[in-house]
Amino acid sequence: MRTSATERPGFVWVAPALLFFGLFGLAPVLIVGYLSFTSWRGLGDPEWVGLANWAALPGDGQVRGGLVITMTLTALCWVTQTPLALAFGVWSAGPQRVRAVVSAVFFLPLLLSTAAIALVWKALLDPNFGIPAQVSEWLGLSHSNVLGHSSLALYAIVFIVLWQFLPFHMLLYQAAARQVPRSLYEAAELDGASGVQRFLRITVPQLRHTIIASSVLMLVGSMTYFETVLLLTAGGPGNATRILPLHMYNQGFVAFEMGYASAIAVLLVILGTGLSLLVVRATGYSRMTSQREGM
Amino acid sequence: MSRTHRIRVIGSTSLALSLLLATGCGTSGPGGGDAMQVWALEDAAVNEIVEQRIEAFNGTQDVPTELVTFVNDAYKQRLQVALGSPNAPDVFFNWGGGNLAQYTQQDQVFDLTQALEDNPEFRDAFLPSVLDVAAIDGSYYGVPLLGVQPVVMYYNKPVLEAAGLEPPETFDDLYEAIDVLQEEGVTPIVLPGAQGWTQLMWFSYLVDRIGGPDVFQAVVDGEEGSWEDPAVLEALEMCQDLVDRGAFGNNFTSIDYDNGSASALLANGDSAMFLMGSWDISRQMEDSPEFVENDELGFTAFPVVEGGAGEPNAIVGNPSNYFSINSDSEHTETAVDFLVETLASDEYVSDLIDVGQVPPIEGIEEQLQESDHAEFATFTHGLVSDAPTFTQSWDQALDPAVAEAMLTNLQLVFIGDITPEEFGQAMEQTR
Numbered sequence: 001m002r003t004s005a006t007e008r009p010g011f012v013w014v015a016p017a018l019l020f021f022g023l024f025g026l027a028p029v030l031i032v033g034y035l036s037f038t039s040w041r042g043l044g045d046p047e048w049v050g051l052a053n054w055a056a057l058p059g060d061g062q063v064r065g066g067l068v069i070t071m072t073l074t075a076l077c078w079v080t081q082t083p084l085a086l087a088f089g090v091w092s093a094g095p096q097r098v099r100a101v102v103s104a105v106f107f108l109p110l111l112l113s114t115a116a117i118a119l120v121w122k123a124l125l126d127p128n129f130g131i132p133a134q135v136s137e138w139l140g141l142s143h144s145n146v147l148g149h150s151s152l153a154l155y156a157i158v159f160i161v162l163w164q165f166l167p168f169h170m171l172l173y174q175a176a177a178r179q180v181p182r183s184l185y186e187a188a189e190l191d192g193a194s195g196v197q198r199f200l201r202i203t204v205p206q207l208r209h210t211i212i213a214s215s216v217l218m219l220v221g222s223m224t225y226f227e228t229v230l231l232l233t234a235g236g237p238g239n240a241t242r243i244l245p246l247h248m249y250n251q252g253f254v255a256f257e258m259g260y261a262s263a264i265a266v267l268l269v270i271l272g273t274g275l276s277l278l279v280v281r282a283t284g285y286s287r288m289t290s291q292r293e294g295m
Numbered sequence: 296m297s298r299t300h301r302i303r304v305i306g307s308t309s310l311a312l313s314l315l316l317a318t319g320c321g322t323s324g325p326g327g328g329d330a331m332q333v334w335a336l337e338d339a340a341v342n343e344i345v346e347q348r349i350e351a352f353n354g355t356q357d358v359p360t361e362l363v364t365f366v367n368d369a370y371k372q373r374l375q376v377a378l379g380s381p382n383a384p385d386v387f388f389n390w391g392g393g394n395l396a397q398y399t400q401q402d403q404v405f406d407l408t409q410a411l412e413d414n415p416e417f418r419d420a421f422l423p424s425v426l427d428v429a430a431i432d433g434s435y436y437g438v439p440l441l442g443v444q445p446v447v448m449y450y451n452k453p454v455l456e457a458a459g460l461e462p463p464e465t466f467d468d469l470y471e472a473i474d475v476l477q478e479e480g481v482t483p484i485v486l487p488g489a490q491g492w493t494q495l496m497w498f499s500y501l502v503d504r505i506g507g508p509d510v511f512q513a514v515v516d517g518e519e520g521s522w523e524d525p526a527v528l529e530a531l532e533m534c535q536d537l538v539d540r541g542a543f544g545n546n547f548t549s550i551d552y553d554n555g556s557a558s559a560l561l562a563n564g565d566s567a568m569f570l571m572g573s574w575d576i577s578r579q580m581e582d583s584p585e586f587v588e589n590d591e592l593g594f595t596a597f598p599v600v601e602g603g604a605g606e607p608n609a610i611v612g613n614p615s616n617y618f619s620i621n622s623d624s625e626h627t628e629t630a631v632d633f634l635v636e637t638l639a640s641d642e643y644v645s646d647l648i649d650v651g652q653v654p655p656i657e658g659i660e661e662q663l664q665e666s667d668h669a670e671f672a673t674f675t676h677g678l679v680s681d682a683p684t685f686t687q688s689w690d691q692a693l694d695p696a697v698a699e700a701m702l703t704n705l706q707l708v709f710i711g712d713i714t715p716e717e718f719g720q721a722m723e724q725t726r
Contacts, residue, residue, distance in 0.1 A: 041375070041397065042372075042375035042376050043375060043378055043379055043397065043398065043401045043403065044379055044401050062703075122551075122554070123554070125549075126549070126551075126554070126556055127546035127549045127550060128546070128550065128556055128560060128565065129556060129559070142545065143545040143546050144546055145545060145546035145548060145549050146549065147489070147548075147549040148488065148489060148546060148547070148548025148549025148550070149548070149549070150710070153549075233489070234489070234490070235703075236489060236548065236706060237488075237489075237548040237549070237706065237710050238703075238706050238707040238710050238712045239703065239707065239712075242703075250699055251696075251699075253372050254695065254699045255695050255696035255698075255699040255700075256375060256397075256695045256696065257696050
C-alpha cells in the first residue's frame with residue numbers, strides 16, 4: 001500500500017522535533033560559528049575580529065599536533081574495534097546458552113558512565129598503587145609508567161575505549177547476524193563450504209550495512225572521546241594525548257579564549273561531518289539498497 | 296596550585312555539571328535585589344565559619360546575605376559567565392593577581408581603596424605582602440578571607456634519618472641527598488607530574504632563588520624578553536638536571552596529586568621529600584594520621600641556590616584567597632560593611648585557626664601556639680612573616696591563556712621534549 005503525498009502527516013507533527021533540533025542542534029552550531037569570528041573571554045560582549053581566529057589556526061602547533069593525534073586515535077580505535085566487534089558479535093549471535101551468559105557479562109561496560117570508566121582505569125593504571133606496579137615487579141621491568149609514557153598513554157586510551165565501546169558494536173553485529181537467513185547457510189553447507197568460508201562469503205557480505213553504520217559511529221564518535229582523555233591524562237604527558245577536542249576545551253574553559261575555541265569547534269564539526277559523508281559516499285551506503293531476502 | 300584546598304573533586308565532571316544546573320537556575324544576583332549573594336568555593340569547614348558570620352551580620356542588616364558555594368572545577372567558568380549578567384554575585388571569592396585583574400579590566404570589581412583608608416585598623420590587621428596581591432595598578436580590589444598557603448618542602452623524617460641525612464638547606468645538600476637516597480632504593484622526591492602546577496612549584500621557586508622576585512615581576516608586566524631571562528633559562532636547566540639525576544624517579548609523569556597518591560608515597564616512605572603547598576598537611580592528617588601523630592612528617596623551607604641573587608627566605612605559593620565586590624551590585628555598601636566587620640574579626644580569625652588555617656593577620660603567634668597543629672601553624676606563620684617577598688603562584692598571577700600555555704610547555708621541559716630556550720621562545724609568542 002502506498003501513501004500519497006496528501007496523506008502524509010502534516011507539519012504540526014514534525015514541529016516538536018524540528019524545534020528541538022533547531023534549539024539544541026542547529027542554534028548552538030550557528031552561535032559557535034558566529035563566536036569563531038569574535039574575541040570573547042566570557043566577560044563583557046564578544047568583539048568582532050573577523051578572520052583573526054581562523055588565521056591563527058594553521059600556525060598553532062597544538063592544532064596540527066592535535067589533529068594528528070585525533071586521527072591516530074580514530075584510526076587505532078577503528079582498527080581494533082571493528083574486527084573484534086564483528087567476531088564477538090557473530091559468535092554471540094549463536095543460540096548456545098553459554099554464549100548468552102558470556103555476552104551478558106561482556107555487555108557490562110555499556111552500563112557505566114564514561115567518567116566512571118575513566119576514573120576506574122586511572123586508578124587501575126596508577127604507577128605506584130595500580131596493576132603496572134605489580135606487573136613490572138613480577139616481570140622485572142624498569143618502570144611502571146603507563147599513563148605518563150609518551151606512546152603507551154595513547155595505547156592505553158585506545159584499549160580503554162575499546163573495552164568501553166566494544167559491547168555496543170557487538171550488540172549491533174549480534175542483532176544483524178541473527179537476521180541473516182538460515183537458508184543461505186544451509187545451501188552453503190550442502191555445497192561443502194567450510195565454517196571460515198561461510199563466515200567470509202555469507203556473514204560478512206550480509207553484514208555490510210552494519211559494518212558501515214558501526215564504522216561511522218566509531219569514526220565520528222572517536223572525535224568526541226574528550227572526557228576519557230581529560231580524566232585519564234589531561235592531554236599528557238606533555239602533548240602526547242592532546243586531542244583536538246581537548247585543545248578546544250583548554251582554550252575555551254581554561255584559557256578563556258572562547259572565540260578561538262569556537263573556531264576549533266567549527267573545525268571539528270566540519271571534520272566530523274566530512275568524515276561521515278566520506279564513509280557513506282565511498283561505501284555506497286547512501287543508496288540504501290537492501291540485500292536481504294524478500295525485502 | 297590553582298586552588299586553595301585541593302579537595303578531591305576528581306571525577307566530578309558530571310557532579311559539577313548537575314550542581315551548576317541546580318545552583319544556576321533561578322538565582323537572583325544584583326538587580327534581583329532581595330538578597331546579597333556571596334559566592335565561594337565548597338569547603339565544609341570554612342563554609343560553616345562564613346555562614347556563622349553571615350548569620351551574625353544578618354541580624355544587624357535590612358538586606359539578608361546568603362552564601363552560595365561551588366565545587367572548584369566549575370567555579371571559575373561559572374563566575375566568568377555570571378559577572379556582567381543579571382545572575383552575578385554581589386561578593387565573590389577569587390585568587391587575586393591575574394585572576395582578579397581579568398575582572399578589574401572589565402570594570403567588574405568595586406574599588407576598595409577608600410574603604411580600607413576609612414578603616415585603617417582593618418587594613419593594618421592583614422600581613423601587607425598578602426593584602427598586596429589584591430592590589431591592581433595601585434588600587435585594592437579584594438580582602439583576604441583564608442589562611443596563607445606557602446609552598447614548603449615536606450620530608451619523611453625516618454627515611455632521611457635512615458640514610459644519615461639532614462633536611463637539605465642548599466642545593467648542594469639536595470644533590471647529595473638525591474644520590475644517597477637512590478642508593479638506598481628510595482625515590483628522593485615525589486613529583487605529581489601528571490599535573491603541570493606541581494612542576495611549576497619547582498620552576499617558580501628556582502627562578503626566585505636564582506634571579507630574585509623582579510624576574511617574575513617582569514613576566515607579569517609583560518616585558519619583552521622576560522621569558523628568556525637568564526634566570527628563567529637556568530631554572531629550567533636545573534629542573535631538567537633534577538629529572539636526569541633521577542630526583543623524581545622514573546614514573547613521575549603519571550603520578551597525580553588529586554587522588555592522594557603523591558602524599559601517600561611520602562607517608563609510606565617510598566619517597567623522602569615532597570614540595571607542596573601548606574594545604575597538604577590537612578590531607579596527611581586525614582589520609583595518614585599516624586604519620587603526622589608520630590612526628591614523622593618534617594617540613595622546611597625551599598633550599599637555597601648557591602650564588603643566586605634571590606633572598607634565601609623569599610617564598611612562593613598562594614598568599615590567600617580573596618573576597619571582592621561586584622561593581623554592578625546594588626548592595627556595595629552592605630558588602631563593604633560585611634567584609635570590614637567580618638574578615639579581621641576575632642571570632643572569624645580564631646575559627647579559622649581552629650580548623651587548621653593560618654590567617655594572614657598580624658600578631659596571632661600566641662593563638663597559633665595554642666592551636667591543635669601548633670608546630671606547623673607557627674612554622675607557616677613565621678615563614679610568611681619573615682619573607683621579604685611572597686610570589687603568587689604563577690598560574691594564578693598570569694592571564695589564564697598565558698598560564699595554560701606555560702603549564703603545558705613546562706611539562707614538555709620536564710619530560711625533555713623541548714629545551715629551556717624553546718620554552719622561552721614559545722612563551723614569548725604568547726603575548
